[in-house]
Every structure is written in C-alpha cells, then in structure tokens.
Amino acid sequence: xxxxxxxxxxxxxxxxxxxxxTLDRLAPATALWVLTASTLALAGxxxxxxxxxxxxxxxxxxxxxxxxxxxxxxxxPSDYVVLPAAVAATGVLTLSVWTLARSAFRQTRAFxxxxxxxxxxxxxxxxxxxxxxxxxxxxxxxxxxRIVVTTAMLRSLGPAEREALFAHERAHxxxxxxYFLAAAELAAHCHPALRxxxxxxxxxxxxxxxxxxxxxxxxxxxxxxxxxxxxxxxxTSPSTRPDLAPAATTGPVPQRVAxxxxxxxxxxxxxxxTAFLLVLCTVLSVAAGAAGVVDFHHEVEVAQGEEAP
Numbered sequence: 001x002x003x004x005x006x007x008x009x010x011x012x013x014x015x016x017x018x019x020x021x022t023l024d025r026l027a028p029a030t031a032l033w034v035l036t037a038s039t040l041a042l043a044g045x046x047x048x049x050x051x052x053x054x055x056x057x058x059x060x061x062x063x064x065x066x067x068x069x070x071x072x073x074x075x076x077p078s079d080y081v082v083l084p085a086a087v088a089a090t091g092v093l094t095l096s097v098w099t100l101a102r103s104a105f106r107q108t109r110a111f112x113x114x115x116x117x118x119x120x121x122x123x124x125x126x127x128x129x130x131x132x133x134x135x136x137x138x139x140x141x142x143x144x145x146r147i148v149v150t151t152a153m154l155r156s157l158g159p160a161e162r163e164a165l166f167a168h169e170r171a172h173x174x175x176x177x178x179y180f181l182a183a184a185e186l187a188a189h190c191h192p193a194l195r196x197x198x199x200x201x202x203x204x205x206x207x208x209x210x211x212x213x214x215x216x217x218x219x220x221x222x223x224x225x226x227x228x229x230x231x232x233x234x235x236t237s238p239s240t241r242p243d244l245a246p247a248a249t250t251g252p253v254p255q256r257v258a259x260x261x262x263x264x265x266x267x268x269x270x271x272x273x274t275a276f277l278l279v280l281c282t283v284l285s286v287a288a289g290a291a292g293v294v295d296f297h298h299e300v301e302v303a304q305g306e307e308a309p
Contacts, residue, residue, distance in 0.1 A: 004292030005052050006085075008045040009191070011285040015042055016196035018278035023200060025275040028207035029175070034275070035204055036180045038282040039197050043187035045289035047096075050089040052296045057086020059300065075299050100189040107185070110242040111142075118146045126173070127166065129154065134237035137165055137230060138247035139172035147173070148241070156233035157226060164217050164226035165248055171212035172246040177205040181244045206251040210260055224260040227253060 015038070023031045060082060118128045118140055128140075132150040140146040147169045157165060172178070184201040187194045210227065214220045231249040241247060 004288050004295065005049040007288035008042070008049040008285045008292075011281050011288075012042045012046060012191045012193045014281050015039065015193055015278065016200070018281060019197045019200040022275040022278050023204050023207070028204055028211055031275075032177075032180055032201065032204040032208050034278065035197065035201050036183050038278050039187045039194055039201065040183050041282045042285055043190035043194055045285045046191045047093070048293055049289050050093050052293050053082075053085050053089035054093065056296060057083050057089075060086075096189050100186065103185060103189065107242055107244055110240070111244065114140055114148065114240070114242055114245065115142055118148050126170070134239070135230070135233035136237075136239050136241060136247070137169060137234075137249070138239075138241040138245045139169040139177070140241075140245050141173065141176075141178040145173040148245075152237075153230060153233060157229055160222055161226035161229060164213060164219075164223045165230055167213035167216045168209050168223065168227065168248040169246075171209040171216070172205070175208065175212065177209065177246045178244050180205055181246060185244065202246075203251045203255075205246055206248070206256060207259060209246065209248070210256055214260065220260045224257045227260075228257050 019035050019039075022034055025031075026034065117130065121128050121130060123146065126145055126147050128146045128148050130136075130148060130150045133152050135150060135153040135156050137147070137149040137153045140148050147166055149165070153165075154162060180201060184194075184198040188198040210223060214223045217223060227248050231253040234249045239247075239249075
C-alpha cells in the first residue's frame with residue numbers, strides 16, 4: 001500500500017519537463033487544456049496520497065484506532081516506515097494549506113482592489129483607462145469583464161499597437177484564462193514540482209492569447225511588435241495587477257515574439273505523440289493513487305472486522 005501511495009508523490013517531478021515538451025508540440029490553446037487538466041490531476045492525486053499516509057499513521061496510534069473502531073491491528077509495512085511517512089505527510093499538507101490560504105488571501109485582496117479601481121472609472125465598452133504614470137495593461141475577470149490599461153501604456157503605443165494589445169487582452173477574457181491560472185496556482189501549492197508547471201501554464205495562456213489576437217487582427221508581426229513594446233514600457237515600473245489577471249506583458253516575451261514571427265507549421269504526427277507522455281504520467285499517477293487508496297480502505301475494513309483478509 002505504501003509503495004503505491006509514494007508513486008503519486010514521485011511522478012509529478014517529471015511534469016515540468018513533460019509540460020514544456022507538450023507546449024512545444026501542441027497548439028497553445030490545446031496545450032493549455034492538457035497542461036491544466038494534467039496538473040490538476042497530479043495535484044489531486046498527490047493530496048489524496050498524502051491524506052491516506054496521514055490516516056495510516058493515525059490509525060496506528062491506539063487512541064485513533066479506537067475512534068476508527070478497529071478490532072484488529074491495521075496491516076501495514078513496518079512502523080519504522082509508516083510513522084515517519086505519516087509525520088512527513090502531515091507536515092507537507094499543513095505547509096500546503098498554509099501557503100495556499102496565504103496566497104488566496106493576497107490574491108483576493110489584490111483582485112478586489114483592482115476591481116474597485118476599475119469600477120470607479122468610466123468605461124468605453126469593456127475598456128477601462130486608469131490615470132497612472134506606470135505603463136500597464138491586463139485582462140480583469142469578473143462581471144463584466146474589463147480590459148484595464150493605464151494612460152502611460154496608451155502613450156507608449158501607437159493606435160494600431162493599442163488595438164493589437166486590446167485584442168490580446170480580450171482573448172484572455174473570452175477564453176477564461178484566469179480559471180486556468182487559478183487552477184495552476186492551486187496545484188502549485190500541492191507539490192513543489194508543480195510550481196514550475198504553473199509558469200508553463202501561464203506561458204501557454206499567453207501564447208494562446210497571442211494566437212487568438214493574431215487571428216482577429218490578421219497581422220502576426222503587429223501583435224509581436226505591440227507585445228514587445230508594451231513589455232519594454234512596463235519593465236521599468238512595478239505592476240499592481242493581481243497575479244491571476246493575465247496580461248500581455250507577462251511570461252517570456254522574447255519567446256512569444258519569436259513564435260509569432262516564425263513561420264506557422266503543423267508538427268509531424270510522430271512528433272506530437274511525444275506530448276502525450278505527460279498524459280501517460282498523469283494516468284499512472286491517478287491509477288497508482290486510486291489503487292493505494294482503495295487498498296487502504298480495504299485494510300481498514302479488515303481491521304474493523306467487516307471484511308476477510
């Protein structure tokens with residue numbers, strides 16, 4: 001049982017490399033869905049495995065064995081293995097809950113501040129202009145969606161570049177990319193390896209918005225120029241936008257510009273197959289975690305006298 005529960009804790013370390021390969025080999029919008037679903041599955045399986053390890057250790061203690069109505073000792077590997085694993089799992093889960101709660105509080109406060117600031121300003125459609133000397137622009141989720149841009153950013157771009165930037169931010173709101181960023185943030189607090197995957201998901205969201213904006217504007221070079229100039233303008237001043245509010249100036253901008261200027265091509269079918277290694281890793285993790293939890297449940301029922309060994 002313990003070996004099966006350890007596998008979901010090990011497999012996520014393969015996710016960062018596989019996530020980057022997946023983004024390179026699939027269309028950005030498709031990669032975004034695959035990366036987010038896989039990352040959430042890996043995170044959920046990790047939490048389930050940690051929870052099962054904690055319960056296993058607790059049921060080895062006489063007080064909790066009585067609460068669990070165990071009439072026989074719980075069959076597990078040596079206590080020298082189970083108890084340290086349970087203590088470590090408890091520490092990891094406690095730290096994860098603490099960092100997640102702190103992040104949620106910070107993000108909620110930043111979102112409310114940004115939303116209040118946007119709602120106080122007159123809007124032209126979905127566009128809200130903030131009078132600020134710091135160049136910034138981002139897609140603000142909520143009802144209604146807003147494209148927030150500062151006066152300094154407007155002065156940094158030409159008319160065509162402004163429209164390209166707005167198209168990028170509207171693509172974020174239209175596709176609901178803030179949900180993907182929130183899922184990546186949640187998963188990042190469940191396993192340390194998924195923090196790197198969080199950055200890849202953010203990059204995938206920006207690439208998906210780049211491609212969507214290029215289709216709307218019909219000029220990939222203009223989108224690349226607008227992103228580059230906006231990022232250059234915003235690099236000299238701090239941004240107060242929420243982390244879950246996607247923006248055209250985030251992520252590795254040089255790579256995004258290079259992708260927009262490169263000739264579009266469809267990866268060979270054999271090349272795209274390598275991207276499914278991430279899916280395979282996720283399936284193995286979920287299968288191992290599910291088998292470990294089912295086995296743990298069976299052992300508890302045996303200890304309770306409800307099932308035969």
